[in-house]
Amino acid sequence: MSSPVIIITGASRGIGRSATFLALSKFNARVVAVARDESRLIALKLEAQAMGKADNLITVTGDVTNETTNSNAVDQALSTWGQLDAIIANAGVLEPVDTIANGSLEVFKHLFDVNFFSIIDLCQKALPHLRKTKGSIIMVSSGAALKGYRAWGAYGSSKAALNHLTNTLSVEEPDVTTIAIRPGVVDTEMQGLLRSIGKDTMEGDYQKFVDLYEAGKLIKPEQPAHVLAALAAKAPKELSGRFISWDEDILAEYRS
Template identity: 35%
Template sequence: MTPHSAIVTGAGRGFGRALTTALAHPDRTVVACGRDPARLRAATDGLPGVVALAGDVTDPRFRAELVAAAGERLDLLVHNAGELGPSPLPALHAYPLDALRAVLETTVLAPLALTQLALPALRANRGTVVTLSSDAAVEAYPGWGGYGSAKAALDQLAAVLGAEEPELGVYAFDPGDMRTEMHQRAFPGEDISDRPEPEAVVPALLRLLAEHPGSGRYRAADLADQTVGEPA
């Protein structure tokens, strides 16, 4: 699949930045968004076809601006923006509820709201929706109750959307551990240099988009095989 127009959230750093760079092409529009204007400019400056819009995906007006910028040819929506929550990661018995609301707002509610706005164009173009998953969505790790439960909810939204919209490709993509600022915040003071850079993981998602299998949950590690297998 070669998108005509794409939206990538959380494009100012990490996996979103690496994916935006890989998708950039003069013949397509990539609408890249992030909260930090300076960081987003630095991430996207000079990339062909990239429209950088700074804002917060939890803002309804900003979501409308993203969809309008992508236009009628929108056929790829990547929900990469997320919220880790407090660092160090707290146990559930001490998890601040206001912090959990913020995690859910950014990681679950905003992606659903943005998808709802984008669906008319995505349907018209038989497009693709990608949500960034995590092994914390399916495994019980102490301290990961907030982030993990949000990603589990996002996984389920993607699964149901795939069932409700059979003409679309809807993928929950688990990139695995990566050497990102968010991952470092999850492990303050620890050395995470053994994790792969986001740029090393992007080819797995590009392969998923190119082969366009049935909707489902896919892991980057599995996409290293010769053919795309069954969803995880």
């Protein structure tokens, strides 16, 4: 198997962390892992070293809303390995968990900076190199893009915008495969945050997520992460522009 070079944002926890290890261990990838938490990235590097994959992992500490972070990630990939084959745009935030009427506009704007505008910035910096490799951009979206949840207006609308961006890039960049993946309700720190802060604002929708957690029905991060890593390693062109749930039949071969 060839060794693709992949940038993964939000790589220090949850789905991004699982995707990083799967890319390294199963898909023979070279990974630039981007996250804000330096201590978690150091731990990531130590685990990669224990796997014998330390030389295939570069860590970049920084906030994706800072253009320098995205430039550094792309530059590290190129200066170390001379190419860039894929991006897994996974970094995202949930807050504000508040209604449109009561939510802070500034916090809404910050969410969009993380969940949407930072991805545009990363794409702009990466596209010249992804065109050369006929690479891929794999976006982590959400079912919230399609359905209104009380107090999730900021998050859901940012993911709807991400889906449209995916579709637009498929038209504008025919040499690059761009796919948005719905990972489902995953057992991550974001779900823990939701359970801790959402009760007073989400009303009936809140209990649905609590019930899934208590029944042990949350999806394990490595399940959708496997799909992300597999698509980053080799994404089929015919899926470009699509928003697809990780567990749809069309992605069956990318789940194993």
